[in-house]
Amino acid sequence: MSYALLAKRIGLFMASLLFLAYVLAPVLWLVSSSLQREANITSVPPHWIPHPLTLSSYRAIFTAGDPSASTDDNASFVPSTAQYLLPALRNSLIVAFAVVVLNLIVSVPAAYAMAKIRYIGRDLSVYFMLATRVIPDIALVVPFFLFIRKLGLLDNLGALIITYLAITVPFSVFMLLNYFESLPDELDKAARVDGCSRLQTLLRVFLPLALPSLVAVILFTFLASWNEFLFALMFTQTPASQTIPIIVASFTSDFTTSFSFINAAGVLAIVPPVIIAVLFERYIVSGLTAGAVKG
């Protein structure tokens, strides 16, 4: 092997290590400190590798609502809102699934129409749709809050679902739009000649072909709903409707909370999105690229 090739190999290896360190180190520390006793991670300097490894923080989370559960010294640092962590998990899941389903129902027909049908107002509708995401969420919070409160939907998962729907629809439509456009027009014409109405063409011909893009939309929408914070903060007041980000945020403001507990909660909160992202990496990348820079 020539020197140039060897140098290149070594260079790539070092760069990869740097890359991995940058991306993974903070997360690994989060996980590591969630698996240790409070005393070990508050030492100076902290213990980097959990030894001994303990699941007491996780146990505390799962038994938080149960007063009869046995406690060890870690549990005395558990915040009062800990018992809401699991209900929050449930809320987040419900909201995310609902938003995904509704998103598909709303976005797919719209994207198909924009991509394949010549109609008056087409460019306008595309610009309009994109423009709704230009306004920062902060600017929408006040009117939303007043509106939702007037409807009596404060503290209701439905409010979150509708809001998230409005937030995620433009991006979904945009991704699907780009993908549909890359499918040949002739398919559309062939289906119509064969007797399909527009809706049937969409359902029977284009939808099956757009599967990669659909998967990407599902993933993005799920992640956006799961991770959203600002609106959840505004619209939810009680654990009945609070989602994971809210409960986790509530821990950080409670100064008596043990760090290992907070970190354990953090790890739990990121498990679903990270698993999804890792499993479906290919779809995420192709969904983004279909909707981003072109050639």
Added chain:
Amino acid sequence: MAQIHFSNVTKRYPNGHLALEDLNLQIEDKEFLVLLGPSGCGKSTTLNMIAGLEDVTQGSLKFDGAEVSSVPAHKRDVAMVFQSYALYPHKTVYENIAFGLRMRRHPSADIDVRVRNAARALEIEHLLERRPGQLSGGQRQRVALGRAMVREPAVFLMDEPLSNLDAALRISMRASIKALHQSMGTTFVYVTHDQAEALTLADRIVVMCQGVVQQIGTPDDIYERPANKFVANFLGSPPINFIDGLLERSGTTLQVSCGGISLALPPSKAVQLAARVGQQVTVGLRAEDVDESGAERGSGADCLIAGEISSVLPVGSDQFLGVRCGGQGMFFRVGKERSFSVGERIELPINRSRLHVFEAASGANIGVSDASRMAAR
């Protein structure tokens, strides 16, 4: 100035694919060498190795006797025209052409003179300030040529440069490239899958298939004396007719028989092939080898192809007849004097001296045609 020598060069990709197997080739200075073959045969790989864009896995590559396999591409005195032209989209035509000279630190004044001369010669002077995106395919092709020309390199490489052009433009560009070779007096190495292009342009042709060289020779050599079935089939339009059969002895003559046909071989071949009686062979007969002058008539029915016309295809100056005989289909070219119709029975006299005989198993040419043997003498 630029003699290129491949010795036992093998190219194997990391995934195990063998692109070139034991290539031995000496390209002479100033010659126009064409690498010809179907896709995947290794011709582009060979070209890329000369440019330095691909590494030599095994063997040695020398320019004028000096080993270059460790010299990186940007240090070799080679210019290349790519199939896709590979023009820099964000540079003007002027800058595209000048780039190679700039990289080699030529003085600006010199660069300007060279660029404008090349542009004038290629009739693209009026396009110098445009960007590639604003040009037509033919114009881009000429810019790509200009970029390679101004470098006045020791070796000029071309990778199927005409394949993206329409038919008429392709023919006229072939003439231009031939003229360019004369005027530049440089070694040209040209890759193509188009056999007509190879026959027109080349001083010598290297026919390749799946990484293995099939034959190296002048266009006449390759066409008249193909080394094997592959070469015989690849060159010539329409492709050569093959008749598979058994080599038999019938009295004092050898013949090949199969199905209903029985082709007597000329006496000269009887000597050549005497040892192979009883083997499976394939007879090669080109479409134009129909003996219209009737010179061989009188030798009897065994130099006729007798069959049924399956198709008649007029092509302007001649016509092609598709003939089915003994279960095999063949094409022959005949003049337009007589008109034929489908289904008609025909007996075509063939020019036996132009037959080739190939060994069925290996495809090697064991009985080179007489006519060409005479020409070679």
Added chain:
Amino acid sequence: MQAPGIGRRWLAKHSVNASDQRSALLLLSPMMAVLFAVAVFPILYSLWISLFDIKLTRPRSTPFVGLGNYAQAFADPLFWTSVERTLIFTVMSVSAIMVIATLMALLLNQEFRGRRLLSTVLLIPWAIPYVVDGLMWKWIYDSGYGALNGALYQLHFIDKYVVWLGDTAKTLPLIANAFVWKEVPLATILLLVTLKSVPADLYGAARVDGANLWGRFVHVTLPSLRPGFMLVIIYEAMMAVRHFDLFFILTEGGPANASHVLAWHIYVETFRNLSFGSGAAVAYLLALATFAMSYVVIRTVGNRI
């Protein structure tokens, strides 16, 4: 429903047939309904509110003040502090994102074993919520027990633990770091896609033309990356200017307003001072600014649709 006579002529003039128009409108209606109700309405309502003096502490009196809230905002030094903090944060973040993402994209564009692992791992920061991102870095930055202090101490760069987030000079860069860490994956992917669209022959031509590694980078890679750079800069700038979550989790605008950005300013005004009118006014100003910025984006991206 038959299109009226005039309607039909109008459609024909634009060479659109009536049945297509009907189908399109039908297919679009769910999206339009959702967007109008949930996006357009609040935007307009927000503008309306900003013209009034609405305080939740004084619910019965909501006098009309016209542009009074806006004038008040411009006169408020804290508003200008927010603008400055926002700009600093945005510039820092976008620059860092560009540099890191470009390097990562260049790395991922090479062929080597283990590249799949890298591109999979890359998505982890992108997938986690900002809340956890904030929490994670808050723990790392902790003055008493944080990993940053611990690591620097162990490597003998410092001899005692240092205050990080609480130090006004360090606050914004640290928050920016947490932001950049989570935004880099998306930027990297966008740049990587641009890189991959460069035809391989172009590099071959450059090599034959005599360009070494650096020459190829300058003359082929960088020019080809330009559209990707534009997109990433504009998108990330938009994200940075409006960012809220990290400021809530990490510093709540402090210490001493060191991280009091516009988004936080709006939040405080609206939900802590309970002054909806003035909060809406500042929010609207921010909206106008981002709208101006993103007009450019829609123009460039919109032309590709």
